[in-house]
Amino acid sequence: MKLSIIGSGYVGLTTGACFAEAGHHVLCVDSDAEKVNSLKAGEIPIFEPGLEALVKKNVAARRLGFTTSTEEGVDHGEVLFIAVPTPPLEDGSVDLSYMEKVAREIAQHLSSYRVIVDKSTVPVRTGEQVARTIREHARPGVEFDVVSNPEFLREGSAVADLMKPDRIVIGGNSDRALALMQKIYEPFMAPVLVTDINSAELIKHAANSFLALKISYINALAEICEVSGADVKKVAEGIGADRRIGRGFLNAGLGYGGSCFPKDIAAFIAISEQCGQPFELLKEVQRINDRQLNRFLDGIREALGTMTGKKVAVWGLSFKPHTDDVRASVAVELVERLVAEGALVSAYDPKAMSKVQELPVAAKIRLAASALDAAKDADVLVLATEWPEFASADLEALRSTMNSPLIFDGRNLLDPLAVRDFGFQYRGIGRGNVAERG
Incomplete structure (x- = not known):
């Protein structure tokens, strides 16, 4: 089939590449001419395992192309996927101006039947708004249908999530549109859940909020483990072995971050209040997440006596590994808060260094060439992202390069007993006194 993806950011580019890999002919549209030219030249603006090879392969096979023209996209695709940003507003609600703009542009160029698909994460009832905008701006008599098809991608494994999804959700009320959507997904051999549009839109926010709830739950439990001497990793294994609960997202740490969870939870809270049904549970999820970093910094501050002038090595800068x-x-x-308190920060990340260089904080820290380089003469080492290479670090070399043998593991990545054997003092999240046991 001929498909167009309007918006070639993380979701749009990955979706387009995977659709092309499945045999469809895909045209990705983006208003950023520089990005489009880079993509045409084979330069991928994000790191995602497997994505670069997939893009290059399908561009070479002429199943994947790029343009800045929405008109060209509307003309090319039988089905048009909208994958534009939906950033948060100050009150936590969702900015739908990009969606509205694209809906108007699509309407202006519609000349025959198209299915317009909301792929972006949007509040419930957005599909109704998109349909209304298109009807208002399209020429009379032009037929179209609006469908919701939420994405469930995890950064770091997005290609696998798209190529082998655990479910596909399609929300719509038109048999004609649903038939085309099911044809698109036939090659993926995955269960398809067909719903109304509002239910499909709600599923996305509900799913992300539930996952964030699990993270905040285990972090709240970690606080109890610390004061009681229990080990949160063992507790998580014990409760996660129950199939009704599952082990996923029960990893205590510094809390959730990234471009999805904080935004989507704030949006869901705003949506619930607009519906007259405040979701108080999600407000507590936010509060637990916010205090997690505060508690972690309190521990570092207590161990060092003061942050001022202390050399702090930070391993990991991306919000999660493999991205x-x-x-x-x-x-x-x-890092920003350490710097604000006067710490001298040296940081390293396997993939995110170039992205960090674009941030204001980059001018205030040392960006190291390697993990060991970051730890040189450090008074404390902080693990902030659970990259696998940090788990296999040379502890003997690390001990010899640091000024003080102190590790704060914000992701419970290291083995406390192994670290102790090399002379380190270890502090994890909810690990109780495990490092002192023998």
Whole structure:
């Protein structure tokens, strides 16, 4: 099939590349001419495992192309996917101006039947608004349908999530549109859940909020583990073995961050209040997440006596491993707060260094060439992102390069007993007194 993706950011580019890999002919549209020219030249603006190879392969096979012209996109695709940003407003609600703009542009160029798909994460009832905008601006008599098709991508494994999804959600009320959508997804051999548009839109926010709830739950539990001497990792294994609960997202740490969870939870809270049904549970999820970094910094401050003039090595800057995304990264916020208190920060990340260089905080810290380089003469080492290479670090070399053998593990990545054997003092999240046991 001929498909167009309007918006070639993280979701749009990955979706377009995977649709092309499945055999469809895809045209990705973006208003950023520089980005489009870079993509045409084979330069991928984000790091995502497997994505660069997929883009280059399908561009070469002429199944994937790029343009700045919405008109060209509307003319090309039988189905038009809208994958533009939906950033938060100051009150937590969603800015739908990009969606509105694209809906108007699509309407102006419609000349025959098209299916318009909301792929962006949007509040419930956005599909109704998109349909209304298109009807108002399209020429009389032109037929179209609006469908909701939320994405469930995890940065760092997005290609796998798209190529082998655990479910596909399609929200719509037109048999004609639903038939085309099911045809698109036939090659993916995944369960398809067909709903009304409002339910499909709500599923996305509900899913992300539930995952964030699990993270805040285990972090709140970690506080109890610390004061009681229990080990949160063992507790998580015990409760996660229950199939009704599951082990996923029960990893205590510095809290959730990134471009999705904070935004989507704030949006869902705003949506619930607009519906007259405030979601108080999600407000507590936010509060727990906000205090997690505060508690962690309190521990470092207590151990060092003062932050001023102390050399702090930070391993990890991306909001999670296997991505270079530093948007709303807890690791970056940690660095910013350390610097604000007078610490001398040296930081390293396997993939996010170039993205960090674009941030204001980059001028106030040392960006190291390697993990060991970052730890040179450090008074404390802080693990902020759980990159696998940090778990296999040479502890003997690390001990010899640091000024003081103190580790604060914000992701519970290291083995406390192994670290102790090399002479380190270790502080994790909710690990109780595990490092003192023998």
